Amino acid sequence: MPFLPLLMLATVASADNDGKSRDACLRASGMDGAAASAPVHFSDRSALDVLLVTGHYPPRVNKGRAGTMLCLYDRRTKLAQVRDADAWSRVPKP
DSSP states (O other), X not given: OTHHHHHHHXXXXXXHHHHHHHHHHHHHHOOEEEEEXXXXXXXXXXXXXXXXXXXXXXXHHHTTOEEEEEEEEETTTTEEEEEEOHHHHSOOOO
């Protein structure tokens, strides 16, 4: 059963990486009461995770309104970039 310890180690490492990407995205968003989705992992070749962050914009920015941001987290550099994604969270009317 040498495979089981390796599987457990990989699961712990994955959870740790998920936590790092979530924390970085929450910080980068600057939103009040922010929450992040589970990360979508791209291949190790690109080393990118994508998350949606929801919360309230700071009052000085958008008067505290609720919003959604898209976060791109680079697993190599451990840097997060965020962009407004409110348009993606609205369903267009036919």
